[in-house]
Each structure stands twice: as structure tokens, then as C-alpha cells.
Amino acid sequence: MYRNQNTSVFEKPSLVIIGNGMATGRLLDEILERTPGQYQITVIGKEPYGSYNRIMLSSVLAGETTIDGIIQKTPQWYKDNQIEFISGTNVSHIDSENKKLILQNSQNHESLEEQKIISYDELVLAVGSRSAKIPAKNQNVKGLFNFRDIKDTEQIQSFANQASALKGEDKKALVIGGGLLGLEAAYGLAISGVKVTLIHRNQWLLNRQLDQVSGAMLQNIMAAKNIDFILGHEVAQFTSNTNKEGENVLSGAELTNGETITAEMAVIATGITPNKELAVSANIITERAIVVNDFMQTSNRYISALGECCQHKNSTFGLVDPIWSQCKSLAERLCLGRLSAFKNAPVPTKLKVSGVQLFSAGVVESSDTTQTFVITDQKSSIYRKIITKNDIIVGVVLFGDVSSGMVYFEMMQNKQKILHAMPELLIGHEFMAIEAENKDERSEAA
Known part of the structure; x- marks a missing residue:
């Protein structure tokens, strides 16, 4: 069974956090600020990086910053704060009755047999979300990407650079989705030299945050950044060709109005779907996401959840401000036993695109x-x-x-x-x- 080797903290209660995104990074800050030595903390993350600023991925795509520039907590930071960091692995199952986790094989440890099971006293699910699916046909093609993490960003950059070098011209890309994520992805690609066509099923951009007049103004400014728009339609199916290696490679898309667009790559950025599967395996109550009370506690008293994977009073979350408030509420309860209720206050919308206010x-x-x-x-x-x-x-x-x-x-x-x-x-x-x-x-x- 996996245990931290620091015997001086062996008797401390074990706090295990699954997921290592921005929510976990902020929760760790809140815990260390209150009671830095209270728990033996273990963080399990599927990515091989420390906690990083996911909001800045569009800036990485645009070449305005680097991967190193958005890392907020390096592996050394975890060591310095006596936090066990297990990266590059997933939790396959939660045994909530015995308060144990079953890990998939990790590449970061030599003795896998001893480290497949981790015990916990308190467990936090901060497993985030994944890209929402679209109903378009023929999505199993090379050149089709999501835009959620560092790996996605690096793959998009690499694919665009390779194709441009081979053809001696700019890459043509489709971005599916005219919300915040889609606009930031389109901007990042356009700034990097890619010719972008953004497809949005509604009649104007950011239709949940803007009215038609301001949406049209936003479109005009984005159009000046080498971005074309097709609004009011969706992708019916992606088209593809077979390359010399026998791979099925994206060649474009056919829209619901019958129009066909050529492109060598496409980025799907239509929203997010909360990751709730682990909670389901632990018999925790879920609806659209993992249901929590005012203090971020699930239906299991020893398991909490926060961030994009949780649901509070029928609301789910994708913005920073409410998630930061969740972290404070959870830290108050875990560290000090204080019941400080999370309140989902309204948050104003802003867009991280240069020249757009x-x-x-x-x-x-x-x-x-x-x-x-x-x-x-x-x-x-x-x-x-x-x-x-x-x-x-x-x-x-x-x-x-x-x-x-x-x-x-x-x-x-x-x-x-x-x-x-x-x-x-x-x-x-x-x-x-x-x-x-x-x-x-x-x-x-x-």
C-alpha cells in the first residue's frame, strides 16, 4: 500500500486530492495558509505537470507565452511543502466503504504492485471536465482536436506547424463554438498565422453574454484578426482523405446548410462536460455533475468535490471566481471545522483577446x-x-x-x-x- 515515506508525518490524517488543475492549486494554497501541517496531503494528477493556469492556454497557442510560463506549481513546490505528488496516472476506482483508491499504473514509481492502492481519511474530487461532444459524423480523423489542456495545445501547435512547413502556406483551421473558449482558441490560432473559420450554431457570438448589437461589434473586431465566421449553422459531418501513410486525415467539413469548407485541422470548443464517473463508481449522488452541499461535501461525508466537476443547487461551474470561493469554503471546513457556506454569486464576463474590451x-x-x-x-x-x-x-x-x-x-x-x-x-x-x-x-x- 502506498504511504508517504516521511515518517514524521505518518500519523497525520491523510487528505487525498484527485485532480491537479487550478482548483486543486488554489485549494492547496488555502489549506497551507490555514493549517500547513495538519494533513498528510497526496495529490494525484493525470497530467505530467504541476498545477498550471489553464486560462492562459490560448496565450500559449498564440505564442504570447510558453508552457513554462503558465506553470504555477512545479514538482519542487510540492516537495518543498511536503506534499506527495503522483503525476501521469489516473484513479480507476474509489472504494468508499473502505476509504481506498485504486490507481492505474503510474510511470513515476518503480514498485507498481505496492502503489496501486491509496488510503484516505478525507478525499477531494477535483477532476474537472472534458470537452463537450458535438453530433457531427466522422470525428475519428487525424487533425481533429479538443482544446482543454497542455497536450491539446501542443498537438494543435505541432500539427499547424508541420502542415505549414510541408505546404509552404498557412494552415486552414475550423473552430467549432462561438463561446469564450472558442473565441480564445480562434484568436490563438489566428495570431500564430493560421487562417481560421469559426462556426457557431447561434446567430451571434457569445449569445449568452452579449446581445445582437454587441455580438456584431465583437465579430467585426475578430474578423480583423484573420478570422472568418459562419453563424447560425452547425457541422453535419467532417470530411476526410487518406494520406500516404494510410491515415484518415481531415479535409474539411460539411455544414447543416449543405455548405462545404476545406480545412486541414479543426478544434472543437463548444463547452464542457463535468467528469462524474469516479463519483458514480463510489455510489455518490450525481446529476449533471457531482452533487455537493453548501460546504462542498458530497453525499459521502468523507468525500468532497469542487470545481468544474461539481454541482451546487443545480448550477455547474466553469469560471474562476466561484471556484475560488468553493476552495475557501472547503478549506475552512477541512482545516478549522468552520461551516462557511459557499454562495454562487454572479460573475461578470470578460474575454482574453487583445484589442477586445x-x-x-x-x-x-x-x-x-x-x-x-x-x-x-x-x-x-x-x-x-x-x-x-x-x-x-x-x-x-x-x-x-x-x-x-x-x-x-x-x-x-x-x-x-x-x-x-x-x-x-x-x-x-x-x-x-x-x-x-x-x-x-x-x-x-x-
């Missing part, structure tokens, strides 16, 4: 019960939209100038009454501040 929070479309205030400057690509209900902001969409975004967001969070200040507020919170000063001066003069 957008901010979105709350509802983005008007209804019969709301009022909408808009300023549009098409020439400068500036758009401001504030939606109110009962004199309280319930939605904000900003494009081009987002300087007032967080002010609006805080007003929305605090349910602050805006009274009759909307014209000035829509122009910008700075104008409101100037008006307030002028009113004070006029009052003093009177």
Missing part, C-alpha cells in the same frame, strides 16, 4: 418588466446597455469602453436604487461623480 453581467435581453437604456457609437465600436427593473440594475452589456463595468456590477449586486440618474450613469460613473461634486458646491454656495 467587453463586460457583461446579469440579463442581456429586455423583457416586458424591464427598462433598457442604450448608447451606441458604431464608428468607435462603443456600446453601453443597462437594463433595470423596479429602478435597480439587473443587467449590463458594455463593449469598447468597460471602465464603468465594475461600478455598475457593484450597484447591481447591492441592489442600489438608481432613481432618475440613468442618463448620467449611462454616460459613465465618472460623470456621476463630477455631478455629485457640483451639487455639493452649489449647496455650500446657497
Whole structure:
């Protein structure tokens, strides 16, 4: 049976974390900040790297940073903090009744027979998610990629570089999905010299975060970055040819409207599917994801979950802010026995694309019960939209100038009454501040 060899911590309760993504990295920081010597901690990760900033993968793809530049915790960091780090392996099964894990063979240990089983006192599932599938036919072809981790990013880069070198021209790529991940993948490829066509089934980009006007503005700016768009359609099937090696290689895609596009590579970035299979094997309650309570505890009292793999009050998670809050709640309970409830607060949307400034929070479309205030400057690509209900902001969409975004967001969070200040507020919170000063001066003069 696997045990940490540091006998000085042998009697400590064992905390095992499955998964080594950003959620685990943050949870470790929270634990070490509170009670650094309380647990014998073991982290099991399927990737051969320490915890890294997955958000920056699009920047790696664009050549704006490197793999080393996004690593947040190196193997040495785990050693320095007396954390056992088992990389390059998966957990195949959880025996929750006996509080044991069964590992797949690991390449990082010599005696595999002794290290197939790990015991735990507390277990955390931070196993993340995988790329959501699309219904297109003929997906078992070379040149079709997901965009979730370092391996995906390196494979995309390598494939694009090899094809460009052989043909002496830029690679043609398809990106499937016009959400945040798809746009960042398209931008990364375009900046690296790939000619990109982005296919999105909805009528405008970021349709969950933007309205049609701001979505069109975003499309215009992205189009200037060597990206073409096909909106309102999906891929019906991928087309392929057989190369000299006898491999089935991507040649393009046929869309649901019958149109055919040629491409040598395609990246699927249509969303994520939470990884819940391990929890199912442990008889833990799951729905879309692993169900947790307000304190990140699953239906098994000794097993917790957080990050993209968990579900709290019917919500799943893909953004950093709520996951960071989950880490704090879990660390409070594990380290100090404090029940600090996780609350899934709204999070504004931003896009990590150079030259694009957008901010979105709350509802983005008007209804019969709301009022909408808009300023549009098409020439400068500036758009401001504030939606109110009962004199309280319930939605904000900003494009081009987002300087007032967080002010609006805080007003929305605090349910602050805006009274009759909307014209000035829509122009910008700075104008409101100037008006307030002028009113004070006029009052003093009177």
C-alpha cells in the first residue's frame, strides 16, 4: 500500500486530492495558509505537470507565452511543502466503504504492485471536465482536436506547424463554438498565422453574454484578426482523405446548410462536460455533475468535490471566481471545522483577446418588466446597455469602453436604487461623480 515515506508525518490524517488543475492549486494554497501541517496531503494528477493556469492556454497557442510560463506549481513546490505528488496516472476506482483508491499504473514509481492502492481519511474530487461532444459524423480523423489542456495545445501547435512547413502556406483551421473558449482558441490560432473559420450554431457570438448589437461589434473586431465566421449553422459531418501513410486525415467539413469548407485541422470548443464517473463508481449522488452541499461535501461525508466537476443547487461551474470561493469554503471546513457556506454569486464576463474590451453581467435581453437604456457609437465600436427593473440594475452589456463595468456590477449586486440618474450613469460613473461634486458646491454656495 502506498504511504508517504516521511515518517514524521505518518500519523497525520491523510487528505487525498484527485485532480491537479487550478482548483486543486488554489485549494492547496488555502489549506497551507490555514493549517500547513495538519494533513498528510497526496495529490494525484493525470497530467505530467504541476498545477498550471489553464486560462492562459490560448496565450500559449498564440505564442504570447510558453508552457513554462503558465506553470504555477512545479514538482519542487510540492516537495518543498511536503506534499506527495503522483503525476501521469489516473484513479480507476474509489472504494468508499473502505476509504481506498485504486490507481492505474503510474510511470513515476518503480514498485507498481505496492502503489496501486491509496488510503484516505478525507478525499477531494477535483477532476474537472472534458470537452463537450458535438453530433457531427466522422470525428475519428487525424487533425481533429479538443482544446482543454497542455497536450491539446501542443498537438494543435505541432500539427499547424508541420502542415505549414510541408505546404509552404498557412494552415486552414475550423473552430467549432462561438463561446469564450472558442473565441480564445480562434484568436490563438489566428495570431500564430493560421487562417481560421469559426462556426457557431447561434446567430451571434457569445449569445449568452452579449446581445445582437454587441455580438456584431465583437465579430467585426475578430474578423480583423484573420478570422472568418459562419453563424447560425452547425457541422453535419467532417470530411476526410487518406494520406500516404494510410491515415484518415481531415479535409474539411460539411455544414447543416449543405455548405462545404476545406480545412486541414479543426478544434472543437463548444463547452464542457463535468467528469462524474469516479463519483458514480463510489455510489455518490450525481446529476449533471457531482452533487455537493453548501460546504462542498458530497453525499459521502468523507468525500468532497469542487470545481468544474461539481454541482451546487443545480448550477455547474466553469469560471474562476466561484471556484475560488468553493476552495475557501472547503478549506475552512477541512482545516478549522468552520461551516462557511459557499454562495454562487454572479460573475461578470470578460474575454482574453487583445484589442477586445467587453463586460457583461446579469440579463442581456429586455423583457416586458424591464427598462433598457442604450448608447451606441458604431464608428468607435462603443456600446453601453443597462437594463433595470423596479429602478435597480439587473443587467449590463458594455463593449469598447468597460471602465464603468465594475461600478455598475457593484450597484447591481447591492441592489442600489438608481432613481432618475440613468442618463448620467449611462454616460459613465465618472460623470456621476463630477455631478455629485457640483451639487455639493452649489449647496455650500446657497
